[in-house]
Amino acid sequence: MCQKAIYPGSFDPVTYGHIDLIKRAQDIFPELTVAVAHNPQKKPLFSVKERVEMLKEATKDFRGVTVTDFDGLVIDYASRLKANVLIRGLRMISDFEYEFQMALTNRKLNPHIETIFLMPQESYSYLSSKLLKEAASLGADLSSFVPDFVKEALKKKLRDVS
Ligand code: ADP
Numbered sequence: 321m322c323q324k325a326i327y328p329g330s331f332d333p334v335t336y337g338h339i340d341l342i343k344r345a346q347d348i349f350p351e352l353t354v355a356v357a358h359n360p361q362k363k364p365l366f367s368v369k370e371r372v373e374m375l376k377e378a379t380k381d382f383r384g385v386t387v388t389d390f391d392g393l394v395i396d397y398a399s400r401l402k403a404n405v406l407i408r409g410l411r412m413i414s415d416f417e418y419e420f421q422m423a424l425t426n427r428k429l430n431p432h433i434e435t436i437f438l439m440p441q442e443s444y445s446y447l448s449s450k451l452l453k454e455a456a457s458l459g460a461d462l463s464s465f466v467p468d469f470v471k472e473a474l475k476k477k478l479r480d481v482s
Contacts, residue, residue, distance in 0.1 A: 325349040325436075327407040328394045331356050331371045332364040333470050334378050335452055337444035341409045344438050346382050353401055354379065356389040365453055365477055374470055395430045403433065410437045411445045 325345055331338060331354075345352050356371045364371070368389045375387040390397040398406055406426065408419050423435035439445070452465055456474045463471065 323349050323405050324351045324353075324401065324403045325405040325407050326353045326355055326394070326398045326401060326403040328355040328357055328390070328397070330359050330362055330364060330449065331375055332362070332366050332449050333371060333452075333466065333474060334375050335444070335447050335449055335466050335470075336464075337409065337411070337440045337447040338375075339378050339467075340440040340444050341407065341438050342379055342382065342385060344440075345407050346385055349405065350384055352385050352407075353403065354385060354387045355394070355397060356387070357394070358389065358391045365481070366473070370473070374473060377469055378467055393429070395426045395433060398433050399430055406433055406435045408435060408437055410439055411448070 325348075327342060327345055329338065342352065342354060354375055356368055356375065358368055366374070372387055372389050379385045379387060394406065406423075408423070410416065410419060419437065423437075426433065426435060440447075447465055452462065453474070455465075456462055457478055462474065466474070
């Protein structure tokens with residue numbers, strides 16, 4: 321059966337951890353939609369448009385990958401896209417409880433969509449957008465965590481908001 325996958329998240333901003341997962345998913349699924357959640361309650365640093373643009377740039381050479389945004393329940397958006405697989409990442413055991421709850425809730429809401437967890441390369445297994453923003457605000461060098469264009473966007477954004 322032809323599988324269409326969706327990889328939802330905040331991507332605020334996209335990191336090498338997310339990109340690693342997108343590469344792994346595109347090796348398995350012929351069609352992959354990376355979907356940026358509006359998530360205003362998380363008070364994202366970057367707008368949806370900025371997050372989508374950065375993901376598009378990061379995945380421009382990838383085959384079969386589309387970047388979109390969505391509002392509301394991910395499972396509803398996935399069924400509108402006719403996706404039958406939902407990709408999530410597992411970094412540490414600390415991700416497990418939340419991801420497990422969410423996967424089971426989503427399964428209850430729509431049993432036809434299967435959640436599949438992928439693990440990143442070990443060197444990205446501690447990397448999170450949240451930590452990255454904290455490190456950036458303290459002036460850390462982010463070269464090993466994000467592509468250069470994200471590094472520059474972060475610097476600019478942090479200058480603009482301060
Ligand atoms: P969300 O707000 O949906 O958790 P994130 O952008 O933080 O959005 O993460 C989206 C998905 O990508 C989550 O499943 C998360 O576990 C995964 N993820 C985030 N960072 C990494 C990473 N460094 N390696 C692997 N997966 C990651």
